[in-house]
Amino acid sequence: MNQPVAQTAAPVASRRTRNLFLLWVGQFVSGTGDSVFSVSVGFFVIYLVGPHSETQVGLTRMMDALPFLLFGAYAGVLVDRFSRRGAMLLSDIARALIVGAIPLLHFLGWLDWWLLPVVAFASYGFATLFNPARDALIPDLAEGANLLRVNSIFQTSQQLAVILGAGLVGILLAPAIAGERAGADGIAWLLVADAGSFLVSFACILLIRTPRKTLAQAGVRPSSLSELRESLSTAWRDARLRSLLFLTAVDNFFIMGPAIVGAMFLIKGTLGLEIWAYGVFEACLGAGWLVGTLLLARFGRKLRTGRLVIWGMLLDGVTYVPFLWLQTFETFLVAIFVHGLSIPLITVGRATLIQRHYPRERLGRIFALVAITVQGFTALSALATGLALQWLEPRELFFWGGLCGALCGVLGISFKTLRRTE
Numbered sequence: 001m002n003q004p005v006a007q008t009a010a011p012v013a014s015r016r017t018r019n020l021f022l023l024w025v026g027q028f029v030s031g032t033g034d035s036v037f038s039v040s041v042g043f044f045v046i047y048l049v050g051p052h053s054e055t056q057v058g059l060t061r062m063m064d065a066l067p068f069l070l071f072g073a074y075a076g077v078l079v080d081r082f083s084r085r086g087a088m089l090l091s092d093i094a095r096a097l098i099v100g101a102i103p104l105l106h107f108l109g110w111l112d113w114w115l116l117p118v119v120a121f122a123s124y125g126f127a128t129l130f131n132p133a134r135d136a137l138i139p140d141l142a143e144g145a146n147l148l149r150v151n152s153i154f155q156t157s158q159q160l161a162v163i164l165g166a167g168l169v170g171i172l173l174a175p176a177i178a179g180e181r182a183g184a185d186g187i188a189w190l191l192v193a194d195a196g197s198f199l200v201s202f203a204c205i206l207l208i209r210t211p212r213k214t215l216a217q218a219g220v221r222p223s224s225l226s227e228l229r230e231s232l233s234t235a236w237r238d239a240r241l242r243s244l245l246f247l248t249a250v251d252n253f254f255i256m257g258p259a260i261v262g263a264m265f266l267i268k269g270t271l272g273l274e275i276w277a278y279g280v281f282e283a284c285l286g287a288g289w290l291v292g293t294l295l296l297a298r299f300g301r302k303l304r305t306g307r308l309v310i311w312g313m314l315l316d317g318v319t320y321v322p323f324l325w326l327q328t329f330e331t332f333l334v335a336i337f338v339h340g341l342s343i344p345l346i347t348v349g350r351a352t353l354i355q356r357h358y359p360r361e362r363l364g365r366i367f368a369l370v371a372i373t374v375q376g377f378t379a380l381s382a383l384a385t386g387l388a389l390q391w392l393e394p395r396e397l398f399f400w401g402g403l404c405g406a407l408c409g410v411l412g413i414s415f416k417t418l419r420r421t422e
Helices: 003-049 054-081 084-108 115-142 147-172 175-182 184-206 224-237 239-270 275-299 305-318 321-325 329-357 360-388 394-412
Strands: none
Touching (some): 003 054, 003 084, 003 115, 003 147, 003 239, 003 275, 054 115, 054 224, 054 360, 084 115, 084 184, 115 147, 147 275, 224 239, 224 360, 239 275, 239 329, 239 360, 275 329, 305 329, 305 394, 321 329
């Protein structure tokens, strides 16, 4: 009686392992390239513009995330209407071409600073398809596996990518190794590798064999704009999802600007160090994020996902507050590592909550709304941070951003539906 079940289970397990491994590798390689881009593009602006470039850096980093705010919701509709795997393939090949244009223009002598935010906007415009497609595809590729564990494993690829990408910038552009190439030329060569990383991701995703149940459903569907309106209205009526999106948006507005813009000027202005130190700083953040994810995968399976998110937001802010009193590079590295420990509570908890409690056919749209609140409000935060640094010292920026972020966690406790979600 058990033999047919065993025969059926073996191919499923083999396919699941193969598909998840390919997606993990593709995400890791392209994520490493993304990390290189994220760490280096702001410094590229500084090298092209010169001192007092806070506004230009803030504008450039805003363009990393602005497409999610403008196109994210509609991208989610497209992901649910068409092939999720196909959306990821399109995103990868487009981003390879777009990012590859930066070093080409630089070495031809045609690169001006304003082209960097333009290229960032175009590249991350295609990322609006990739991210919700990936998160919506994971439950289907997992085929019954524990979602908290699977999401934790996929988080490790992002964290290892941050560590490796930022670490490469820190090592390869260190003056002792890069010499005269430590400036704009060194960054340009790293962006060549970034473009190549998307081609590797493309190859991995091309090899994924999507289970039959993930194929598009036959029959007449409403227009994409009708689905967009329905998606937004449904999210507004759902108290749990509305609370999750609201808290995510506010938390990211206060937390992300200091992380991606304030940290650059903390390293260069306050500490007097260069891009290699920023790479090490970001690598320590990724290391804390990785350790936190591994701990969550080991001990967090019985915790309520709603509470994970709320506690994560509280700790996300609290761990910024000590920055006001720190003085040395080494102490900042320890502090950002501790901050990284809290991030998986939010990211893993939020993804698992959505995958557990919402229908598969709507996951692309829901994850796209999450991307709006994460990346869209990161864009606003980056611009606001660039302006705030005209008046605030970077350590003060971390302090006030952390304090406001912690208040988001306190506010989250009052949202009963979210707090009680398993």
